[in-house]
Amino acid sequence: xxxxxxxxxxVICKSGTSVKIECRSLDFQxxxxxxxxxxxxxxxxxxxxxxxxxxxxxEQGVEKDKFLIxxxxxxxxxxxxxxxxxxxxxxxxxxxxxLIAGLQETQYFGPGTRLLVL
Amino acid sequence: xxxxxxxxxxFNVPEGATVAFNCTYSNSASQSFFWYRQDCxxxxxxxxxxxxxxxxxxxxxxxxxxxxxxISLLIRDSKLSDSATYLCxxxxxxxxxxKVTFGTGTKxxxxx
Numbered sequence: 001x002x003x004x005x006x007x008x009x010x011v012i013c014k015s016g017t018s019v020k021i022e023c024r025s026l027d028f029q030x031x032x033x034x035x036x037x038x039x040x041x042x043x044x045x046x047x048x049x050x051x052x053x054x055x056x057x058x059e060q061g062v063e064k065d066k067f068l069i070x071x072x073x074x075x076x077x078x079x080x081x082x083x084x085x086x087x088x089x090x091x092x093x094x095x096x097x098x099l100i101a102g103l104q105e106t107q108y109f110g111p112g113t114r115l116l117v118l
Numbered sequence: 119x120x121x122x123x124x125x126x127x128x129f130n131v132p133e134g135a136t137v138a139f140n141c142t143y144s145n146s147a148s149q150s151f152f153w154y155r156q157d158c159x160x161x162x163x164x165x166x167x168x169x170x171x172x173x174x175x176x177x178x179x180x181x182x183x184x185x186x187x188x189i190s191l192l193i194r195d196s197k198l199s200d201s202a203t204y205l206c207x208x209x210x211x212x213x214x215x216x217k218v219t220f221g222t223g224t225k226x227x228x229x230x
Contacts, residue, residue, distance in 0.1 A: 034218060043205065043222040044162065093161050107207075107218070109161040 002028045004096050006110035013084055014118055020080045021113045023094030029074035030096035034107065035067075038091040050077045084117045091115075121145060122208050124221035132229050135196050139224045141206030142188045150209040151189045153180055155202045156223065162205055165191075196228045 003026040011019050023033055031052050036044040048058045048069050056069035068080040077096075081088055091114055095107040124141045131137045143151075151168035166173065168180040168189045179192040189206055203223040210217045 036220075044220045046218055046220070049218075091159075107164075109163070112161045 002026075002096070002098055002108040004094065004108045004110040006094055006113050008113060009111060010114050010116075012116045012118065015085050016083055018080055018082045019084055019115060020078055021092055021094075021115075023077045023079070023096070023110050025075045025096040025108070028096075028098050028108075030077075030098065031074060032097045033071060033077040034095045034097075035069060035077075035079050036093045036095070038093060038112075044093065047079075081115065084115070086117045089115055089117045120222075121219045122206060122221040124204075124206055124224045126222055126224060128225040128227050130227045130229055131196050133196055133198060135228075136192065136194045137196055137226060138190055138192045139204055139206075139226075140188050140190050141208075141221050141224075142186075143206075143208045143219075144187070145208070145210055146184075146187060148187075148208045148210045151182055152207040152209075153178075153189075153191050154205040154207055154220075156205055157202050162220075165204070193226075196226075198228050198230060201226055201228045 005024045007022045013019055033050045035047045037047050038044045046059050047062045048056045050056045050069045050071040052071045052074050058064045066082050071077040091112050093112040095109045122143050129137055153165040154162040155165045156162040166175050166180050168182045170182050172181040177194045181190045203225045205223045206221040208219050
């Protein structure tokens, strides 16, 4: 199947710093990428939908000024957690949708980034 | 009512057993459905798409019931390696925007 990478896989940072997470589709073009967050023992929660060349669409309750998303190319989307606080500590996962696929297309997930804010 | 609901489990079953999970969704306009498997502290991986006619992949069978708005996953001859959390995913498209909703997952533990 298609491959999606995420970098970094682990981040430990001090409160107040900003953290950038990269999501790349390695062998396909993705017009749409999704960013999720998962707290321990909870389900994935969609944070935002990122479309190449346009502004991201954020889910209700997700602060767009805190979670900056940039989707500058068909293979790269970035999520920046600005002024991170301990409550932002979570597992952040991106996924990408294959450009070629039709309605029944699937999402391919990156391996996730574990963020720990001290 | 949640958009997508699953019984969180855990389902503890012996090896070789058959186990079934259901997932209900509230948006009748939902258009595509999937089952994903998530191992502990890992990203979800696609298990199978769910088609209107039902589909089977080895020991796994997925079905869609649009009238009652649920999808199901049946696992036959359970293996220890099937232990994981199974997430159902429901997609809805409108005006070029795709909304993806995950269920909370059903945890399966296959016991020797």
